[in-house]
Amino acid sequence: xxxxxxxxxxxxxxxxxxxxxxxxxxxxxxxxxxxxxxxxxxxxxxxxxxxxxxxxxxxxxxxxxxxxxxxxxxxxxxxxxxxxxxxxxxxxxxxxxxxxxxxxxxxxxxxxxxxxxxxxxxxxxxxxxxxxxxxxxxxxxxxxxxxxxxxxxxxxxxxxxxxxxxxxxxxxxxxxxxxxxxxxxxxx
Amino acid sequence: xxxxxxxxxxxxxxxxxxxxxxxxxxxxxxxxxxxxxxxxxxxxxxxxxxxxxxxxxxxxxxxxxxxxxxxxxxxxxxxxxxxxxxxxxxxxxxxxxxxxxxxxxxxxxxxxxxxxxxxxxxxxxxxxxxxxxxxxxxxxxxxxxxxxxxxxxxxxxxxxxxxxxxxxxxxxxxxxxxxxxxxxxxxx
Numbered sequence: 001x002x003x004x005x006x007x008x009x010x011x012x013x014x015x016x017x018x019x020x021x022x023x024x025x026x027x028x029x030x031x032x033x034x035x036x037x038x039x040x041x042x043x044x045x046x047x048x049x050x051x052x053x054x055x056x057x058x059x060x061x062x063x064x065x066x067x068x069x070x071x072x073x074x075x076x077x078x079x080x081x082x083x084x085x086x087x088x089x090x091x092x093x094x095x096x097x098x099x100x101x102x103x104x105x106x107x108x109x110x111x112x113x114x115x116x117x118x119x120x121x122x123x124x125x126x127x128x129x130x131x132x133x134x135x136x137x138x139x140x141x142x143x144x145x146x147x148x149x150x151x152x153x154x155x156x157x158x159x160x161x162x163x164x165x166x167x168x169x170x171x172x173x174x175x176x177x178x179x180x181x182x183x184x185x186x187x188x
Numbered sequence: 189x190x191x192x193x194x195x196x197x198x199x200x201x202x203x204x205x206x207x208x209x210x211x212x213x214x215x216x217x218x219x220x221x222x223x224x225x226x227x228x229x230x231x232x233x234x235x236x237x238x239x240x241x242x243x244x245x246x247x248x249x250x251x252x253x254x255x256x257x258x259x260x261x262x263x264x265x266x267x268x269x270x271x272x273x274x275x276x277x278x279x280x281x282x283x284x285x286x287x288x289x290x291x292x293x294x295x296x297x298x299x300x301x302x303x304x305x306x307x308x309x310x311x312x313x314x315x316x317x318x319x320x321x322x323x324x325x326x327x328x329x330x331x332x333x334x335x336x337x338x339x340x341x342x343x344x345x346x347x348x349x350x351x352x353x354x355x356x357x358x359x360x361x362x363x364x365x366x367x368x369x370x371x372x373x374x375x376x
Contacts, residue, residue: 142345
């Protein structure tokens with residue numbers, strides 16, 4: 001019987017990131033990742049389908065966003081519900097102590113077309129989940145799509161700036177980008 | 189010496205779409221696509237790097253968008269320049285006679301993860317090109333990103349609705365979505 005390993009996914013992701021930086025994504029094997037993390041290959045496959053998945057978590061983000069949208073006050077408009085979810089993301093996930101890891105992770109992704117495509121597909125899936133969560137609040141289809149995609153847009157730009165040199169926290173950057181969306185779209 | 193073939197890329201794309209619908213993307217070869225189009229394998233590879241590329245054109249879209257953004261009136265704000273480019277796209281590319289093809293193409297893409305990822309990556313590339321085109325108009329970095337991504341958002345939603353049953357033209361749908369962006373972001 002397998003022993004429970006504290007934070008195995010996190011340790012595997014950290015080991016993978018080290019190895020991808022040292023030897024490149026293509027030249028790193030699952031066995032090497034597991035060894036570096038002090039875990040076994042079968043523990044790796046209990047958490048991730050393949051090497052490509054190891055930097056993409058275990059869908060924790062989807063649940064977090066969907067719950068936060070559901071938990072937004074009933075009076076909140078669609079974009080306010082999305083912004084609330086991104087606030088939660090900022091405090092639970094993109095907190096200050098994770099910034100270095102996120103910046104290194106993004107550099108590895110940017111250098112690898114296969115990982116960039118995985119990232120693009122993941123983002124589409126997250127936006128789709130937000131659309132469904134908004135529809136469950138009674139937001140009509142096209143409005144839900146617009147609000148969720150605006151959330152995705154703010155997330156992408158804020159994340160890029162957050163891992164850069166600004167030093168601002170993720171949630172504040174999201175709010176700034178949404179303010180810019182308001183200005184740009186009002187100006188037409 | 190190869191003879192010039194009128195609209196070889198278009199004929200190859202049409203043949204590929206037929207075959208992907210009939211036998212599936214995985215079960216279709218480049219040779220079969222070329223044969224169905226009445227062309228040779230070497231003509232195929234003159235236009236597309238591999239099977240995966242055949243439904244993604246020859247980057248005609250990028251040039252069209254970049255030129256249209258550059259050609260927008262100097263007084264046009266960033267989002268107006270982007271909307272102008274999407275108008276051109278609507279008349280040059282997503283015209284009524286192309287709707288059936290676009291709907292069939294999208295169904296094939298939606299059914300195939302590899303093609304969906306290619307599509308996602310292509311969209312990112314197009315948005316990046318719009319960002320650069322806006323920056324050449326003097327639009328500052330973050331504003332250019334927001335305006336280009338709003339264009340991408342409007343494009344995606346309008347395209348989905350256009351290939352559906354609405355019967356409205358692409359450019360009008362884009363304007364409607366941008367109006368919805370204005371409303372949703374103003375409501376906060």
